[in-house]
Amino acid sequence: MNGPSIPTTPTTPPADAVLPERSPLAPAPGTLIGSHYDECFGCGPHHPQGLQLTAVAGEHLDVTARFTVKPAHQGGPGLAHGGVLVSALDETLGTLNWLLGAPAVTGRLETDFVRPVPVDSVLHIHARVTGVHGRKVYSAAEGRIGGPDGPVAIRAQALFIQVKLEHFTTHGRPEDVRKILDDPDQIKRARAFEVNP
C-alpha cells in the first residue's frame, strides 16, 4: 500500500506563470531593504541571536544579501548548521515580496547543500522571482562563499503564498501583534504593502 502522501507541488513555475513589473513601492535598485520587523530572527536588528541579514534590492525582481556565519550558527565543529543556512535563504527569498508589494509566506522551500560553509564565512546570497501565478510566488536563490562570484555552497527553490496582513494579526501571539499595532513606524512598513496588495 501507499505510504503517507508527500506534497509534490513543484517549486518551478508553471508555463503560464508571469514575471510582473516591480511594484511602484519597491525599494529602488541598489537600496537597502529595511527589516520588515525589528524582532525577526532573519533580519531584525533588535534580535540579538538573529541572523541580522541585510538585503539590497536588485534591478529586476531580485535581491542580494549577505549573511556572516558566526560561532553561534555551528552544526559540525567550525561549520554552519544547515538549518541556519536555510533560514538565511528563506529570509532573503522573503524580501523579494517587497519588490512585488504584497506580503507572502513560505509554503515550500527545497534546498540543495552543495558544499560545507565554515564559520566566519560570508554567504553571498542572490535571490530572484522566477514566476507568479495567482497568489503563488515562485523563486530561487543561491548562496556563494569566498566572494559574490565564489563557488555555490547552497541553492534553493521556493513557493511563497501571498497572504493578507490579517494572516499575521490573526495567527501571531497577541502581545507581539499588539506591540506592532502600537508602533507607528512598524505600521508604516506594513501599510506599504496595503497600498498595492
Ligand SMILES: CCCCCCCC/C=C\CCCCCCCC(=O)SCCNC(=O)CCNC(=O)[C@H](O)C(C)(C)COP(=O)(O)OP(=O)(O)OC[C@H]1O[C@@H](n2cnc3c(N)ncnc32)[C@H](O)[C@@H]1OP(=O)(O)O
Ligand atoms: C498590521 C499588521 C502588522 C503585521 C506586520 C507584518 C508584516 C510582515 C510582512 C512580511 C512578513 C514576511 C515574513 C518573512 C519571513 C521569511 C519567510 C517565512 O519563513 S514565513 C513563515 C513560514 N511559513 C508559514 O508559516 C506558512 C504557514 N502556512 C500557511 O499559513 C498556509 O498554509 C498558507 C498561507 C501558506 C496557504 O494557506 P491558504 O489557505 O492561504 O492557501 P491554500 O489554498 O492552502 O494554498 C494556495 C495555493 O498554494 C498551494 N500551496 C500551499 N501550501 C503549499 C505547500 N506547502 N506546498 C506546495 N503548494 C502549496 C496550494 O496547493 C494552493 O495552490 P492552488 O491555488 O490550488 O493551485
